[in-house]
Amino acid sequence: MWGILSQFGMVSARGEFNRAQAALRRVTIAERDLGSFTDEQLLRESSSLRYRAKCGDALDALLPRAFALVRETAGRQLGMRHYDVQIIAGTLLARGCLAEMATGEGKTLSAALPLYLHALSGNGAHLATANDYLANRDAEWMRPIFAALGLSVGVIQSDMLPDQRRAAYACDVTYGTAKEFGFDFLRDRLLGSEHGLLNTGFHNHGEHRAAQFVQRDLNYALVDEADSILIDEARIPLIISQFESASSAKLTAVSKWAADIVGRLEQTTDFVLDPEISTFRLTPAGRELIRRFPKPSTLAGIPVSDLYHSVEQAILVHQRFRREQQYVIQDGEVVIVDEFNGRIANGRRWRNGLHQAIEAREGLAISPVSSSAAQLTTQELFLRYNCWAGMSGTLLPAAREINSVYHRPTVAVPLNRPCQRSHWPDQVFLTAAEKWTAIVEEIRTVSQQGRPVLVGTRSIEKSAHLSQLLDQAGISHQVLNALHVRSEAERIASAGQQGQVTVATNMAGRGTDIGLGPGAAELGGLHVIGTELHESPRIDRQLSGRAARQGDPGSDRMFLSLDDEILEAGFGKEQSAKLRAAAQKRKDTRGLASLFRSAQHQVEKRHAGQRRQLIQSALRRQDQLEQLGLDPFLEVEEDASIALS
């Protein structure tokens, strides 16, 4: 099977692409007679494929007929017949490659091909998307294809009870989020360990499956938005926590005290930045100050090392954390905003007292610290499947990193129709204020031409700022900031109407199609404005990819200013201040755009190195524990910095 293939190292990207092209030719031949089949005959044909798969026929041999059946059925049921490039994508995904498909090229329909093929064996095929809304939407969209071919479809939603989950996993094809697949895996393992069922091997639950387990064997997983799961979230483990409430009164007291005094500490004298681990450390003078500060009686008995730790977390929060940027407050609780995709990460919590430090700063009730009972990262989860593959609009920039960690090629799928996006030259400004003014002017000009405009910002705070400027300029617009996934996905779908202006945090609505409204294509299509470079160029590409989908016209432009965070992140405080001063003296920003890109490149390089190390050491640790006969997912390290509970 192909899972084996991937373990032994795959063919190169070019080789995989050639294979996929050859598969396309085989599919074209295999579908010749299907047009004359009745729906019942198609269903019968599907049953015979399932029989062959269950008897152990190689999936490679079944692929042409299987894909031909799905293509024909999609045409009949949904009025969408797979394009040739989608058959190529389907083949790559069935073989366990990472496939880059530009935004709007129809990943959802392509995914139905490998899901169908791998589900034929009866062992299940999972599609992992980013949120519940997309899981449900894609499942309902594709269900008629699978149903017509005799396959059942299940959906996992985060509020489901175990019985409902078990039923969804029992289906041939299951849509859900990576997070839910991971938590179900962990909960099953915890259950298994209670019942002593997991000490005979770690690959799958195998024959020792308890009746209470919700998942079946991990057969095939297709990961949507794979770059975000495999790279951006590589450091974020899924954790099932147990709350420790005993110490909560002391924790509340120390967190509040630290938040109160943090403003009185001076950088350099009292604390310094430790660049290695991007955190702040108290200096000996700072520590002495902490010891001397007057303390309320509630702090009595708290070890001084705990005081230092809480103060260091409070410093980190004070220096680096901004409301509406890294987190928002919802119903009196701190809710993390995922900086990579701008989405609300419900249920995720910072660890090591950081979450409590933020609650203290915001004057909220301090939540108890949790200890972990089981943990895994989502990419560890996917490595447990017999075969897994991934797709995204922005994988190529990460191809080398993916190959070095996961040992599989990333292949670019050609566009169905040539891209008609025009890339307008970057504009660089001396100050952020000048930049925002120019952005408002561009929005006005382009939207007055009747073209829809989408503006991406790096934070909810900046979206709000721009919205205010647009109000002042009398430009009507909608703001999306990923707080309400479902309604926003619907609203972003309307962002292509003539003259519509939409301001969104970079990834609000990722995965949702922006179709052009009537007449908008004739006027030039969607214009996308980037207001600042993100630390990852993939996120910028996702944004610009919103324009000019599926052969539509469109354009994009990036606005930059010397105040942008990326310069400091890339070149450091001193160097970027010098650059700023020199440009301000010259009063000239020409030729500076490439500087921003190289700052971005520096940041990306640094992050990639850190991620590679982390992932490799996590995988090594897992191997070692397994060799010792221990369950790596239940042997939890206590220093994970971020958690989902």
Ligand SMILES: Nc1ncnc2c1ncn2[C@@H]1O[C@H](COP(=O)(O)OP(=O)(O)OP(=O)(O)O)[C@@H](O)[C@H]1O
């Ligand atoms: N073979 C096809 N024939 C006709 N329309 C198609 C076909 N494939 C996809 N589409 C249409 O293309 C649009 C984009 O599809 P989809 O949302 O799956 O794109 P995507 O690649 O997932 O984009 P994103 O990167 O935003 O997630 C949809 O409106 C879909 O109906």
